[in-house]
Amino acid sequence: MGSLGGISLDQLRENVAIAFDALRVSKLRSGLTILGVVIGVSTVMTMATIVQGVRDQILNTIQAAGPTTFYVIKVFSTTPVNPDNPPKWIRIRPDLSAEEADRIAQLPQIGYAGIWAQIQLRLEYQGVRTQLISGFGADDRYQEMQGGELAEGRWFTKSEMRSGAPVVVIQEVQARRIFGRIDPIGKTIQAGGRPVQVVGLYQPPANIFAPPGQEVGAVMPYQFVLHGYHIDKTNALFICIKPKPGVTVADAMDAVTIEMRSIRKLRPADHDNFDLMSQDQILDTFTSITDIFFLVMLVLASVALMVGGIGVMAIMMVSVTARTREIGVRKALGATRRDILLQFLIEAATLTGIGGVLGIVVGLTAGRGVTALMNIEAKTPVGLTLLAVAVSVAIGLIFGVIPARRAARMDPVEALRYE
Amino acid sequence: MSPQTDDVALSTTAERKVVVQSAGAQPDKDWVIVTRGLKREYDMGGEIVRALQGVDLAIRKNEYVAIMGPSGSGKSTLMNLIGCLDTPNGGEYWLSGQLVSTMKDDELARVRNKEIGFVFQTFNLLPRATALHNVELPLVYAGVGSAERKERAMEALTKVQLGDRAMHRPNELSGGQRQRVAIARALVNRPAILLADEPTGNLDSTTSEEIMRVFETLANTGQTVIMVTHEPDIAAHARRVVVLRDGKIASDERNQKVTSSLGL
Numbered sequence: 001m002g003s004l005g006g007i008s009l010d011q012l013r014e015n016v017a018i019a020f021d022a023l024r025v026s027k028l029r030s031g032l033t034i035l036g037v038v039i040g041v042s043t044v045m046t047m048a049t050i051v052q053g054v055r056d057q058i059l060n061t062i063q064a065a066g067p068t069t070f071y072v073i074k075v076f077s078t079t080p081v082n083p084d085n086p087p088k089w090i091r092i093r094p095d096l097s098a099e100e101a102d103r104i105a106q107l108p109q110i111g112y113a114g115i116w117a118q119i120q121l122r123l124e125y126q127g128v129r130t131q132l133i134s135g136f137g138a139d140d141r142y143q144e145m146q147g148g149e150l151a152e153g154r155w156f157t158k159s160e161m162r163s164g165a166p167v168v169v170i171q172e173v174q175a176r177r178i179f180g181r182i183d184p185i186g187k188t189i190q191a192g193g194r195p196v197q198v199v200g201l202y203q204p205p206a207n208i209f210a211p212p213g214q215e216v217g218a219v220m221p222y223q224f225v226l227h228g229y230h231i232d233k234t235n236a237l238f239i240c241i242k243p244k245p246g247v248t249v250a251d252a253m254d255a256v257t258i259e260m261r262s263i264r265k266l267r268p269a270d271h272d273n274f275d276l277m278s279q280d281q282i283l284d285t286f287t288s289i290t291d292i293f294f295l296v297m298l299v300l301a302s303v304a305l306m307v308g309g310i311g312v313m314a315i316m317m318v319s320v321t322a323r324t325r326e327i328g329v330r331k332a333l334g335a336t337r338r339d340i341l342l343q344f345l346i347e348a349a350t351l352t353g354i355g356g357v358l359g360i361v362v363g364l365t366a367g368r369g370v371t372a373l374m375n376i377e378a379k380t381p382v383g384l385t386l387l388a389v390a391v392s393v394a395i396g397l398i399f400g401v402i403p404a405r406r407a408a409r410m411d412p413v414e415a416l417r418y419e
Numbered sequence: 420m421s422p423q424t425d426d427v428a429l430s431t432t433a434e435r436k437v438v439v440q441s442a443g444a445q446p447d448k449d450w451v452i453v454t455r456g457l458k459r460e461y462d463m464g465g466e467i468v469r470a471l472q473g474v475d476l477a478i479r480k481n482e483y484v485a486i487m488g489p490s491g492s493g494k495s496t497l498m499n500l501i502g503c504l505d506t507p508n509g510g511e512y513w514l515s516g517q518l519v520s521t522m523k524d525d526e527l528a529r530v531r532n533k534e535i536g537f538v539f540q541t542f543n544l545l546p547r548a549t550a551l552h553n554v555e556l557p558l559v560y561a562g563v564g565s566a567e568r569k570e571r572a573m574e575a576l577t578k579v580q581l582g583d584r585a586m587h588r589p590n591e592l593s594g595g596q597r598q599r600v601a602i603a604r605a606l607v608n609r610p611a612i613l614l615a616d617e618p619t620g621n622l623d624s625t626t627s628e629e630i631m632r633v634f635e636t637l638a639n640t641g642q643t644v645i646m647v648t649h650e651p652d653i654a655a656h657a658r659r660v661v662v663l664r665d666g667k668i669a670s671d672e673r674n675q676k677v678t679s680s681l682g683l
Contacts, residue, residue, distance in 0.1 A: 014559055021547050329543045332504060333604070334532020334560040336525040412504045416543070 015343050019350035022319065033315040034355030036308025037395060040301040041356050041388045045363020045381075046370065047297045051290045053371040053378040058286055067279050068249050069145060072096060072104070072239040072256060076275035083232040093273040095233040098222065100263055104241060109255045111244040114139045117225050118236040121192030123170060123218060125178040133174065133217035135191070137225025138240075142169075143202065145240055146216070153185045153200030156221050164223030169200040174217040191218055194228050238277075249278055305391070308355065309399035316348050316403035327407050328415025341408040348400025349393045356392025360385055435671075439475040446513050451611050451643050452478040452501060457520075458509035459496050470496040472666040473510065478612075478645065483638035485657035485674075486647045493666040495616075498647045502535055502614050503527045515611045532560050536605025540617035542597045544589040550576060550600045551585040557608045575603040579633060595626035602633055606642070613637065615646040619653055631656045 023030045075081060075090050098115045105113035117137040123130045136142065140155040151172045160167050168191055175184045175198070184198045204216065231237060243252035253276050260274055320327070327340060335343075364380060371378035438446050439455050446453040459471040470493045478484055488494040499505040500512060503519055506527070512520035515534055522530065536557075537543075544553045554572040563571070576582050579599040589597050598618060605613055615634070619627035635656060638644050646657060654660050655674065662670045 008562065010565055011559075011562075025547065325543070326545060329539075329545065330556070330560075331528065332502070332531060332537050332543075333557045334528055334608075336528040336560070338525070339528075339560055413499050416504070416539070 011339075011342065012346065015346040016350055018343060019347035022347055023351065023354070029315060030351060033311045034308065034351055034358070036304050036306075036311050037352050037355030037392055038308075038359040038362060040304030040308055041359025041392060042363035042366065043304065044297055044301045045360050045384065045388060046366040047294065048381045048384045049364055049367020049378050050370050050374075051293065052381050053367070053374070053376045055286065055290065056379060057376045058283065068252075069240065069242050070249060070253060070256075070276060070278040072100075072241065072260065073275050073277055074234050074237065076277050076281070081234050083234045086234055090234065094264065096237050096239055096274070098226075100260065101239045103263055104239060104256055104259055107255050107259055109243055109247045109252045110241060111247075112141060112145065112242040113239055113256075114141065114145075115222055115237065115239050116142075117222060117231045118238075119192065119225060119229050119231060121218065121229070122190075123174055123178055124190040125184075125187065128178045128180075130174050130177055130217065133171075135218035135220065135225070136216055137222040137229075137231075138219050139222060142219050145242065147205035149203050149205075151201040151203045153198070155200055161221045161223065164221050164227055166194065166196040166224055166228070167199045167221065168196040169202045169219045170198055171217045172201045172203045175201050191220070192229055196220065196224075253278065305395055308352065309395045312348055312352055312396060313399040313402060315351075316344060316400055317406070319347070320344060320403045320407040323407075324410065324415050324418040327410050328412050328418065331410070331412040332416060337408040340410075341404045344404035344407045345397055345400045348404065349396035352392045352396030352399075353389065356389050359392070360388050363388075435477040436475075438477040442511065445516055445518075446477070448516055449479055450477055450513070451480050451482075451515055452476065452645075453513040454500075454510060456510035457497075457500060457507050457512060459493075459500060459505070460508050470666055471500070471507070474663075474666075474668055476661065476668065476671075478643065480611075480643055481638075481641050483634070483644045483656075483658045484646070485654035485660045486645065486663065487649060487651070487654050487660060488663035488669075489649065492663040494647050494649075494663045496666075497663065498614065498616055501612075501645065502537060503531045528560075532557055532608060534611040536602075536608065536610035536613045538598070538601050538605050538613065538615035538618045540620035542589070542594075542601045542621070544597060544600055544604075546589055549586050549588055550581060550592065550603075553589070553600055554604045554607050557604060561608060571607055572603070575607040576600070578606065579603045593626075594622050595629050598622065598626075598630050599633060602630075602637075606637070612643045612645055615644070617648055617650075618646060619648075619650070627653065 074093055074096060081087075081090060096115060101113050101115040104110055107113075116139075119135050119137070120132050121135045122132055139161050140158075143150060143155065150169070153169070155169060156165070156167055159165075168189070170184070170189075178184075178189065179187070184201065186197065186199075188195050188197050190196075202219065225231065241252065241256060243249060256276065257272065261270075261272065264273060266273065330340060330343075364385075368378045438450055438453055442455050454474055454476045457471055457474040457476070458469075461468045461470060472493075474493075474497060476497075486494050486497060496505070500507055501514075503514065503522075504527075506522070507520050510520065511518060514530065517530065519527065519530055531537075544550075545556070548556075551569065551572050554575050555568045558568040558571060573582065573585060576585050579602050581596060581599050581603065584592060584596060584600075589600070592600065602613075605615075613634075618634070619630055622630060631653065634644055634646070638658070644657075646653070648654050658674050660670075660672055660674050661668060
């Protein structure tokens with residue numbers, strides 16, 4: 001006979017069978033009892049599936065755009081800085097400039113460096129408008145850096161970029177929205193209230209993580225955006241950099257740091273008055289946000305599990321009382337305190353274990369539903385699934401202790417006399 | 420009945436006296452049960468109830484004993500003590516050569532499992548379990564493996580002529596069949612004593628006779644049987660009748676009726 005921490009497998013099987021039997025008898029009661037556990041577990045599983053899906057998507061995007069791309073920004077912060085009233089240590093930092101980007105581009109380690117600006121705008125053609133979308137002031141190598149492809153037309157010419165010509169490459173989806181069947185190329189549209197000429201249609205890479213409204217819908221020459229729009233120079237201006245092949249990100253970042261310090265004439269004792277942000281850091285930032293998210297979910301789930309656990313305790317108390325006579329008989333037939341304790345602990349654990357499994361099924365299904373709506377692929381968080389089962393069973397064992405002990409300590413004479 | 424069994428079963432009163440008087444000494448292995456000055460008191464809300472006031476009782480292997488007495492005589496208390504469900508306040512209780520009166524809860528559970536087969540008035544079968552599984556229960560607590568358990572439970576059910584009802588639940592069985600399942604359950608662990616508490620109390624007279632015949636057969640094949648009852652006709656089946664009154668043994672005699680009927 002095999003053994004599992006002092007319980008024989010035979011005993012375990014016997015007790016699980018008893019537990020299932022007891023559950024069958026009172027399906028509704030058992031169902032209500034495990035509701036808390038189901039809710040707790042399904043909440044965590046739903047969130048985990050979504051976060052996992054989003055995270056995978058970000059990793060994919062980074063993979064697509066090149067994991068070596070990094071950025072120089074005015075200030076690296078997980079939350080946007082209020083540009084109208086930045087704290088002093090940010091205020092004294094100079095804004096990034098095109099000249100700095102050009103200097104960095106000339107470094108031997110660097111393959112590409114360009115200054116980009118992000119703005120929010122609407123596109124309008126003959127009265128048809130898009131939602132508020134995200135636009136970039138960039139250059140003709142935008143597609144090389146961000147992936148995707150040109151569906152129609154062309155990117156900017158060098159002279160258009162230098163002069164800041166009012167031209168735009170718009171996302172194919174946005175173009176269809178405002179033009180319908182009309183060919184957009186060569187047409188003049190209103191972009192954020194300014195007339196610009198559409199020169200190309202661009203399709204972002206499939207698979208890219210972009211919630212609705214966050215997609216880049218329009219790309220214009222940086223010089224045009226810089227002079228034509230109000231730019232939040234603290235948060236929305238950055239230099240996009242890609243090292244030459246064979247140069248590590250760390251080496252390239254070192255070279256950029258040195259160059260920036262020399263451009264800004266910083267003395268050795270001065271702190272950097274700019275920040276670098278690599279893909280790893282972006283991922284870290286995302287992780288730290290999702291971690292907080294997870295923590296909140298975990299607290300909520302714990303409350304649900306606690307409620308579920310107390311429910312299980314209450315119902316087990318009822319069950320123990322209702323089965324006093326059975327306990328008496330079992331004791332008369334030779335069940336020790338430990339046998340009875342185990343019987344009711346296993347019953348409670350089976351109850352919450354079933355709750356956990358139901359919660360996982362519900363959570364995974366809900367998670368898949370949400371990720372499908374977000375158009376991202378969901379993966380089953382295997383580790384968490386196993387953990388959820390373990391936690392559910394543990395809840396049963398913990399909250400089952402008091403009723404099980406009550407059962408185990410019953411006096412056989414009294415129990416046999418119980419009506 | 421063979422004269423040999425007769426001899427063993429019917430020990431003399433004098434002999435029993437010798438056994439019970441040598442306090443603290445382990446009795447001869449032929450004596451299944453020996454109690455010396457057994458006392459049990461209950462505290463009923465400040466009032467002390469002396470349920471047993473020093474009971475000396477010795478029962479040999481293969482005896483078939485009825486314990487009688489009016490309600491309040493202490494016969495239930497004595498049964499609980501003999502059945503190791505309860506512990507005495509005073510005196511000694513030796514069961515199969517072991518001093519059980521000083522044992523703790525879990526030791527008593529093991530003794531119950533190994534030495535005692537209970538038959539209750541209300542059968543006390545688990546309602547959701549099959550007859551076979553009910554009979555298996557003592558073996559589960561004895562740690563017997565699943566295959567052997569099934570085999571032995573089946574054997575015990577066959578012994579009480581219920582081999583063909585093994586997969587029935589108690590509510591699909593008649594009262595007499597239920598009590599026979601309970602007897603099979605009591606016997607499956609080959610206990611030293613079969614302890615029956617009003618075994619026919621919930622049965623009609625025909626079924627009662629049927630159950631008594633099962634007891635008779637068991638007693639004839641060497642099983643020690645102790646039966647607590649207040650019905651004289653049921654007690655009449657036993658070979659020895661112990662009568663309790665006010666927590667003491669009032670009489671302890673060979674059953675003349677049985678012995679005379681055996682003579683036929």
